[in-house]
Amino acid sequence: MRTQLHGQPKHITVMKRYYIYLIAFFVLVYNVAFAQTDAPAPAAPPGTTVGLDYNGGSFTFDKHFPFDKSFIIQIKNIPVAVNKIEIRLQVNSDVITDYKQTSKTSDNSSDVVFPAWERHDLDPANPATTGRITVPNYLKYNTDFLVKITASSTAPLKASQKAALQTAMAGDPGIGEVINKMGKASANNPAKILFDYSTDIFAALKKALQKNNPNYSFTEPDPDSIPVIPTLMKFRQGILKIKNQIAIFKGTRQDTDPQVESLQNACNALNWGSITKTSTQYIKFKKTLDALKSSEPSTNPPHNSDTTTLGYIGKAVDPIIEARDELMTQLIDEVALKDAYEASALNTSYDTNFVTNSGFYITLDIGIPYVARVDRVIMYSGVNIYFRPIDKTIPLSRYKPLSWTRASLLLGVSLSSIEKDHERKGLIGSNALVLGLGYRILPFLKINAGTFCHYRYDINPVIDESRYHFSTSPFIGLSIDADIKQFFAAFGTPFQ
Numbered sequence: 023m024r025t026q027l028h029g030q031p032k033h034i035t036v037m038k039r040y041y042i043y044l045i046a047f048f049v050l051v052y053n054v055a056f057a058q059t060d061a062p063a064p065a066a067p068p069g070t071t072v073g074l075d076y077n078g079g080s081f082t083f084d085k086h087f088p089f090d091k092s093f094i095i096q097i098k099n100i101p102v103a104v105n106k107i108e109i110r111l112q113v114n115s116d117v118i119t120d121y122k123q124t125s126k127t128s129d130n131s132s133d134v135v136f137p138a139w140e141r142h143d144l145d146p147a148n149p150a151t152t153g154r155i156t157v158p159n160y161l162k163y164n165t166d167f168l169v170k171i172t173a174s175s176t177a178p179l180k181a182s183q184k185a186a187l188q189t190a191m192a193g194d195p196g197i198g199e200v201i202n203k204m205g206k207a208s209a210n211n212p213a214k215i216l217f218d219y220s221t222d223i224f225a226a227l228k229k230a231l232q233k234n235n236p237n238y239s240f241t242e243p244d245p246d247s248i249p250v251i252p253t254l255m256k257f258r259q260g261i262l263k264i265k266n267q268i269a270i271f272k273g274t275r276q277d278t279d280p281q282v283e284s285l286q287n288a289c290n291a292l293n294w295g296s297i298t299k300t301s302t303q304y305i306k307f308k309k310t311l312d313a314l315k316s317s318e319p320s321t322n323p324p325h326n327s328d329t330t331t332l333g334y335i336g337k338a339v340d341p342i343i344e345a346r347d348e349l350m351t352q353l354i355d356e357v358a359l360k361d362a363y364e365a366s367a368l369n370t371s372y373d374t375n376f377v378t379n380s381g382f383y384i385t386l387d388i389g390i391p392y393v394a395r396v397d398r399v400i401m402y403s404g405v406n407i408y409f410r411p412i413d414k415t416i417p418l419s420r421y422k423p424l425s426w427t428r429a430s431l432l433l434g435v436s437l438s439s440i441e442k443d444h445e446r447k448g449l450i451g452s453n454a455l456v457l458g459l460g461y462r463i464l465p466f467l468k469i470n471a472g473t474f475c476h477y478r479y480d481i482n483p484v485i486d487e488s489r490y491h492f493s494t495s496p497f498i499g500l501s502i503d504a505d506i507k508q509f510f511a512a513f514g515t516p517f518q
Contacts, residue, residue: 040394044496047459047471074171076100079369081171087111089163095155097139102149105176106365109136109155111167134159134167140241141176171371176363179238184359190234191354196226198295201346201353204254205261205294212254213246220245227358241361250352257349260342261294264335271331281314294346297339304339311336383408387432387460391499393474396440399499400474402456404434406503418465432458432470432501440476447477447490454495462503471498 070091073084076099087093097107111134139153161167179187191197200222207215216223224242231238268289272282288307297304315332385406393400409426418428434456441452449455458472478493 040496044471044473044498047498070094071096073098076104076173079173081169081371083169087157087161087167089161092156092158092160095136095157097153097155098151100151100153102151103175104173104368105141105363106138106174107153107155108138108172108174110134110170111136111161112170113167134161142241169371172367173369174365174367176365179359179362179364183364184362187231187234187238187359187362188351188354191227191230191358192350193296194226194230194233194350195296196229197223197350197353198293200226200295201257201349202293202295205257205346210258210262212251212258215258216248216251216254217245220248223353223357227353230354231358231362235364237365238362239365240358240363243357243361248353249356250349253345253349253352257294257342257345260338260345264289264338264342267331267335267338271335281310281317285310285314294342297343297346299340299343307339308336383411385412385430385503387434387468387470387501387503389432389434389468389470389499389501391470391497391501393495393497395495396446396474400440400454400497401437402434402454403437404432404456406430406432406460406468418462428462430460430462430468432456432460432472436474440474444479446493447479449476449492456497458497460501460503466503468501468503469498470501471496473497 070088070093072087072093072095074095074097075082075084076097095109100107113133136157136159137155139155141150141153143149200219203222204215204219207218209215209218228239231240268282268286272286285307288303288310292303292307311332315336385408386403387406388401388403390399390401392398408430412427435450436454436456439452440446440448440454454474454476456472456474458470460468460470462468473494473496475492475494477490479490
C-alpha cells in the first residue's frame, strides 16, 4: 500500500517541497538583483571645464562631469573631416563599484542630450581643431551614465535631393500644426510670433526632414533672419479679420442665437495648418455659413456679396489657405532646405553593430545540475540572456554584487535523454527543455536554478502509455559562463 502524508502521495509532497525551495531561490536572486545601496552624493569635481580629447576617435576625458552645475566641454584634436560631434548620456543601470553608487530616491528615467558641436569655420583655409559645448543641464547625482559620442561628417544636399524633399515635405502635419499654433497665437506682432515659435518650427522641420532620411538635418538660422514675416502677416491678418467680422455680426444679433454660436464655434475649430477646400472642417464651416445666410431676410446688396459681413466671411477663407501654403513653402525652402545637409557617422564611442552588441547580452552556458524528481545529474547546454550588457573585459569584482549585472535567464536543452520507461518522455526528441534563472558568483561560474520541461506518463498502469501530459522537474546546479568553444579548446582537440 502506498504511504500517504495527510492524504497525499509522498512523491507529491516531496515535489511541493522542491518547488518551495526553487521559488525561494528565485525570490533571493530577484531581491539581490534589485537591492540598491543608499549612498551620499559624490562631491562635484572642481572647475567647470571638462576636457574631451578626440584622440583618433577614442574620445578620452581628463575629468568627470560635474553634477551640480552647468559646465563646458572643451574638445581638442578635432580632425578636419569632422563637421559635427554629438554627446549623449544614457542612464546605465550597471553600477560599477569604483565609479558611483545608486540611490533608491534618484530619478533615472531619462537620458541627457547635450547641444552638439558643429563646424562653422569663419576662415575655411584654417579649419578649427578645437571646439566648445556649453552644457546647461544639471546632471542627476547618484546616477550612472553611459557616455555615447558620435562624430560625423556633413555634406550639403544636392539639388535633386532638395527637389525631392520639397515634394515630400509639402503638407507635413507636424509643420502644419506649428503653423496652426502661429495662426491662433495671442500676440499680434508677426516678428514676436516667429521668435516665440522658432523652436517648434525648427523641431517640426527637422522631424519632417528625418522622415525621409534620419541623417538629414539643417543649420538653424537666427529667427530674425527668417524671410517669412510678410507672408505670416498676411496669413494672420486674414484669420483676425474673419474672427472680427463674426464678432461684429454677432453683436447685431441676440447673444443666444444658436446659428451665430454655431458659426463662431465652427470658425474656432478650423485647423489653419491643415485646412483645405475639400476637408471636413472647411465644408462644415461653409455649410454653417450658408445656413445662416439663408435664414437672413433679403438685403441689398445680397448676403453673398463681398460688401456684407456674411459675404466677406464666405470669401475670406480661401486667401488664408493660399497664404498658409505660401508660408509652409517658404519655411521648407528658406529654413529647412537652404542649409540642409546629410550627416554620415565617422566613428562613435560605442559599438553600433548588432551582432557585436548582442554578445554583451548572450553567452553560451554548459551546466551540471541535480534534477529533482529524476534523482540524478543531467548535463545541459544553452545560452544565458542577461538583463544588462556584460563587458567581460571589466573584472566582475568591480561590479556591485547586488545588481542585475550578475543575473540572467537560462534557455537550454539537456545533453542526455530524460526518458524513462513508463515514467518520462522527452520534450525535444528524447531530451528535456531547460528553463531557469542564473546568478554569476565568479567571472566564469554561475549558480542556476529552474526546471527541466518534459512529458510524464500517468502512474496508473491501467492507462495506455500513449497518454502523457506536460510536466516539470526542478533543478539546481552550477554552470560555466564562458566561451565554451575556447574553454574546451584549451584542453586539446578531443575536448573541442
